[in-house]
Structure formats: structure tokens, C-alpha cells
Amino acid sequence: MTISALGYDLASQRLSSPSGVDLQIGPFVFHLQLDCPDLALLVYELWRDYPLAEGAAVRDFHIQATNNSVPRRWFRPVVRIFVDGRTPFPPLPAHHHLPMLEWGLNWCIAQRSHHLLMLHAAVVERNGRAIILPAWPGHGKSTLCAALIHSDWRLLCDEFGLVRPEDGALLPLPRLIPLKNESIEVIRSFAPSAHIGPSFYGTRKGTIAHVRPPTESVERMHETARPGWFVFPRWVAGSPLRLEPMLKSEAFLMVATNAFNYEVLGQTSFELVGRMVDACDCYSLVYSDLDQAIRALDELTRTADD
């Protein structure tokens, strides 16, 4: 049963009740309790495909979001997030509730999932093989990822490339994709079918709007994928498309230094990344036009399938 199957009234009632709701998002179970009606509405709309984890006794993270602080109800209202009853961030203006919730989830995952290797990367899949797009701030990974998942690629994740140490499989974590500033309009015109939530103005990352993960990606979130390609994307205004092979040694360093917890896993991550880079073709991609970039990646991955 998904959130949307509850219907809005029941969903918002359960989200705001003291006992909250348990949701399965990728490999994790989140216990969520919202004292924030506007946020409950957005969660209903944008998280609608996540299944309720009924009967999950052990939850991974307990998150509460509230804009209910009495002294701040009328004067500059704020939204706060609590993880296990403690707040990891200072409060934000009340109307930034969804970015706050999403950052809260990121924080929980990044802090507490050291049983997995967490690459800082977007991951999309087709025919069981994944393109891993490592992230560098401002290089347009999220935009490219949003475009790919509206071009017949399945979303594994936009932020965390989760690698299971036991077998090197990539675990899906289909979450909202936060688009920043100009990217919002770019994706709106590239993929009119994309479901994009409201824009949040003036956050610390500028204007943010979230792309809802396609329903199919959420329904298939237990299907892992094997790494197929590393592609290091960079958006450069007006640049012609350049998709060039990269030295594996260079790719290794870039993946390792950019992971969330490469050091924490020590030798395990050294071996995991080494095996991944060995198994993958590694490319750098410079682009300005999304259509061209998607075509080039289609081409690249199709030749590999032959």
C-alpha cells in the first residue's frame, strides 16, 4: 500500500498523528511524523509512490518536522526537523519545509549508513547496467539525471550512489531530485511530463524545485543494478558536446575523493571502487545541450550492448 492509496485525508491524518507513518524508501525505512500541514500536502503529492512499511519493527531513521513552535507561530514562523528528538540543523523559514525535510533525510543517510559505500553520485539504469554520474557542485549532475530518467532510464538515485560491500551491487534510493535555479525551466521544457513540485525561493542554494521520481523507479526500488559506466558530466554554456574516454586511474581518484564515506570503509572501499572502475568504461562529458548529451549517452551504452 502506497501513500497515495490512503487518499489525502487519511494520509495527512496519519502523517500528523503522534504515531506517524513508516515509509520504505529504497533500502531504508523512515519513520515520519509531520506537525506541518503544508508539508503533509507536499509529501502526499511528491512522495506518493512510496510504500508504507507496515509491520517494520526496526526503523532506520525517526524524523519529525514541525512548524509548531509556540513563540514563533506568528513572528517569523520556522520549520524545524528532529532526528531522534534532536535537531541537526538550525530552523529554516516555515515555507522552506520540503527542502528542510529532504536535507534531513540526506543528513540521516550520510551520517548513519556506513555499512554501505556511499558515492556522491547520481545513478541511472537500463537493462540492469547503470551509468554512475559523480557529482561536482555546479556541474549539472541533477539536471542530467532528471533528463535521463525522462528518456527511458530508470532512476536509482540522484545523490547517493549506494554500493553494497558484499557484492558491489548498486542499491536504488529513488528520491526527489532537487533542481536549482535555471535548471528548473530547462527540465520543464525538456520533459513536459516531468512532475515538478513548487519552487522554493531564497534557500541557501537559491531557488529549488523537486522532480518527483517516476512511479516505475519507485516500484522497482528493490531491483539492484550492476555498474556499467562512469560518466563525469560538466555543463558548460555554449560548449560543443565532448564525450571522451578517461584514464581509469584518474576516474578512481575522482570517485574515491568525492565519496561520502570512502575513508570510513578503508580497505573495503578501496577494493570496491577499484573493482567498479575496472568493470566500467570511464568517460568525461562536457555538454551544453541536454538532447545531444542524452543521445550521446544512448549511443555509448547501445554500442556496449551489441
Added chain:
Amino acid sequence: MTESARQRERANALLLVALRTPESLPGLPPTDWDLLLRVARRTRLLGRLEAQLAVLGALDAVPERAANHLRSARNLVQHRHTLLTWELNRVLWALEGLDVPIVALKGVAYVLADLPAASGRFFADLDLLVPHADIEAVESRLLERGWIKLPISPYDDRYYRVWMHEIPPLRHRERENEIDIHHRILPRTSRFDFDPAPLFERTRPVAGSRARVLGAHDMVLHALVHLLLEGDPQEGLRLRDLVDVADLLRHFGHEPGFWDGLVPRAEQLGLGRPLYYGLRFARRLLALEVPDSVLLAASRWAPPWLVGVLMDRLLPLAILPGHPDHPTRRAALARWLLYARAHWVRMPPWLLVRHLVYKGWLRVRGVPKRVVLGPEELKRM
């Protein structure tokens, strides 16, 4: 009993049972695991839980989702151990040729001496003790060889150098570990302050390192000082410090002559009262076994009756985590009172007032107490 109180009791009991009898954990119902993970994490004892279960070979009997979190904690703890023992290695390299005794304290010392207290223990920074006369040489050598002073205000710098037992923290410019260099165990302003010279006389060598560790009694007494005299406003006292005390006592208790020498050493260093409290609460909360003769000898340091009654009520309330979804005002008050007590003992009243007025003024002026976490910090934590 109110619902909140009932939940608090349940959470505390789960954690204490887990610490006292880890062999009972494989039979724990999954809903209890859910709560146990949360309270163990809050008290930073998740890694220890994992270590206890690993010794029993019982990790496979834990629900999978809970086992993930235990593994995650273990990886984090191992990583800290690697980082900080390497930091110590580098410090010793930097100090080569300097004829100074270097004593590792707390977490790193437990790792160096291969003590049970090290297993699964999370620690944040590297604490070292050197004689006061050598502080300047040590500090300037480290500054020459790549460590830097963390930027702090002139007030804080003075606070450290005039009143404290350590110099302001140093950090290597390429690494992120803080090193705290102590020249005594307690702030100079503390009511319990003592001359640290006798500590150096009884330090012990460790295999494979030039660093030394405190003698057994002193190591216990230092852990007690840390437990009872260094407060934290949110936590009051730290349960993991009490766990350290119990672990050390259990381990050294098997050394011949250890128990007989403990009380005299506490007496010599003027740490009788902390020893009394430490033994009392390690027995009550963690079921530590202490010989009757030691209890009898330590009982002369019991506080006045009323203070004793108060501490018996406050300390468990403050040191146990309670239920994360049902915070109680009473526990928060107990934590604050014990924090205030630690400060009260830490410096004489006039100094305390001066310090608090200054800190309060900073707050009024809006100096941020906390900074926003960026992705860099996220990666680090």
C-alpha cells in the same frame, strides 16, 4: 506513573540490560531493537553494543536492519581508531629527539594498551599529557612541523592558558583531527586540582610505541574526573564515561594489588569524592562488582546526607538517555543541575560569574553557537 515516565523507564532499562547482559540481546524482540538502537546511538554506545555482540558471536541473531546500524557504527569506530592512532604516530614523529615523556590519555590510551575499554569505543580527538615545563617545546615543535592553532578568540586563548589544564587545540593542516595537549588533569581553577608530577612517576610503557599510558589507578581516576567534573549542558554526564570507569575497574581488578592501592592513590591525589561516586554508580547502574573492603574504605568520602540523596536522584536521571520521543523536564533539569555543579567545582565563584557574564554577553551579541553543516562536514561525520 505517566506515559512519559513509563517510556523513559523502558528506554533506560533496555540500554542498561544491553550493557550489563549482552548475551540476552539475541532474544530481544524487534520493536525493542528499534528503541535500543536509538538510545545507544544517543549515548554513543552503538559501537560498544556491536563489539559486545561480536565477542559473543551473536551478530547473526540480530534483526537485519538493526545489524546494519551496528555494522555502520563499527566501521565508524574502526575508522576513528585508525585515524587517531595514525595522528599519534605523526605526533611522535614530530617530537622525535625531544626528551619529553608523552602520555596518551583516554581513548587512544585504551587502544594503545589494548584494553577492553577500547573495543567499540568512539572517540573524537587525541588527548596527550606532557609535563608543564615541556609544553612550550612540544607546541612549537608541532607548529614547526605542520600543525596549526585553531582560530579562537583572544578571550578563549587566555581562558585556556591561564585557567585550563590544556593548551588550545592544534590540528594538522592536512588532517582533521584535533589534538589536545594537557599539562595537568584538571583545570588549575578546579577545587580538585592537584600537582600532576606523581602521575608521570607511575606511567607504563606500551608495546610498539614511544608513548606511555597512565598507571592503572591513575587511568581509572582520570576517567572519573572526566565523568564527574567535565559537564555537558545537553547530556549532563556521559554514560559512556561511566562505562569506561566500569570497564577499567573490571579489567584492572584482576591485577594483583590493584584494589588495595586504589583508595590510597585517590586519597593522595585528592580524588576521594569522585571515586566514591564512581564506585557507587558503576555498581548501581552497570552492576560492577567491587570488593567490600574498597567500598568500606571509600565510604568515608560519601557526601553529606542531603547531597547524597540528591545525587542518587539526579545522576541516574541525567546520565541515562530516556526515550527520545518523550523528553522530560525533570531529566533536562537534572542534566542542567549536574552541568552547573561541574562548573561550580571547576572554578571559584568569582571566576565562574565573570566567565558566564562574558559568555552570556556573546550570546546577546548574537555570536552563533552553531554553524550550518555543509556537505563537507556531512562527509566528515
